[in-house]
Amino acid sequence: MNPDLTLAPQPDRGSVFVTSRPVRTGDIDVDKQVRLDAVARYLQDIGNDNIVAVDAIDSHPLWIVRRTVVDVVRPAVWPEQLTLTRWCSGFSTRWANMRVRFDGSNGALLETEGFWINISATSGMPTRMSDDFMKPLEETTDEHRLKWKRVLAENAPDADLPDVLDTEFPLRRADIDPFDHVNNAVYWQAVEEVAAARTDLLSVPHRALIEYLSPVVAGDDITLRSRVDDSAVTVWFLAGGQLRAVARVSAL
Template identity: 55%
Template sequence: MTDGTSATQRSPEPVGFDDPLAPAPADGEGFETNWTVRTGDVDPNNRLRFDGMARYLQDIGSDNLDATSLGVTDPFWIVRRTVIDVHTPVEFPDRVHMRRWCSSMSTRWSNMRVNITTDKGASIETEGFWINISASTGMPTRISDEALALLARTTDEHRLRWKAWLTEPVPSPAHTDVQFPLRATDIDPFNHVNNAAYWHAVEELLVDHADLLHAPHRAVIEYLSPILAGDHVTIRHRFEGGALTVWFVVDDAVRSVAKVAPRA
């Protein structure tokens, strides 16, 4: 999932919502690509939306796999958490440059960092907790030896563990609850709601809290269990302390949590 010459570094991994992301590796390490920002991914103010960013992260991941033999040995991955730090937003028209690398790993999952920049000064840092999935069982499986060797080129942190960041209890039902009808186009090949589609609900709620987007901010989403085609989804949210938290609820169980908050 990375390529380039071997170079490891000690990466201080974030362990909570307020922690900084791990730094970039040496120049020349990681996978890099570029593409043009399209109008389908921006809001009325030409800001690149969160669902657009999520698609970018999926697409660079796929391109990264295709650029190595991992497209054959380790082709299926699902994301458990996405962190997006918007320092300066991407705005249309522009062209993004993206760099992707592993910042920490274990034998079944890895943290993959992606930095998004543009010549116009946009700067977004991201991190995804990605789990390797067996094509036959649909369950987490050991990463191949070849993939582990590639991942290790940009990190010497090999004991990555999952720890949830968004643990605030879901609020009780309220008049502010909204239904989130699923569309056929929201469903991915695993019969799950695609991770980018969750951000549609976050963007809808941000319309009433647009000030969050006018300064540096962090957005995090954690996928606790899949939302499947046919599920009836309720969105609950709370705006408190300048931060927006969103819960995706199915049959009284929280399936996913997202939070957007200012950054210093």
């Protein structure tokens, strides 16, 4: 069953940011389809480009993502040119849901949404967005009191259950970002590894959803606890037995 999370449609008014990029060979799998970790990098890049375009790179330079939803309606396949359209679908004073739609020159369609938190460059903590920054966000949504709520609320199952598998996921130096956290795209690499057991699921329209609950940092020993069943692939990221993130891939 898909988590109950409906993505808001693109508005016909307000501040919408549009850019484009080609699918490159470093972002594709053996079937030439764009991988989930590549989608995550694209979302980071367009977010940064959007901040630059509204002249907010000095005032709002740092953001962390709490949740990412990727609905792969029709996969992007190399070679293909992608048009990326980004807008706000809900916000509060410290965070915002940002929708990004991917339209491909060969028919690709991906619908995504990210829950992004504004981080202070001095304290490293969530901080209030300026009034000037929030004003364009108001134009594309009526949701101005966005609250965080977990969608993937299931905790990690016991390791000794017959349908559960534990796999070590060693971290590399290149996985760490300026916050000393594992970059969010790296988690998707782990999801890709586990989801490879359900290639049939990835060949139909599907939803990939991840929620980052607390940071994975350099030096953490990560265990992927996974369950692959008839309806979904679920991955729990554990560090020292503590749940740090959870992801699920299921048919749309």
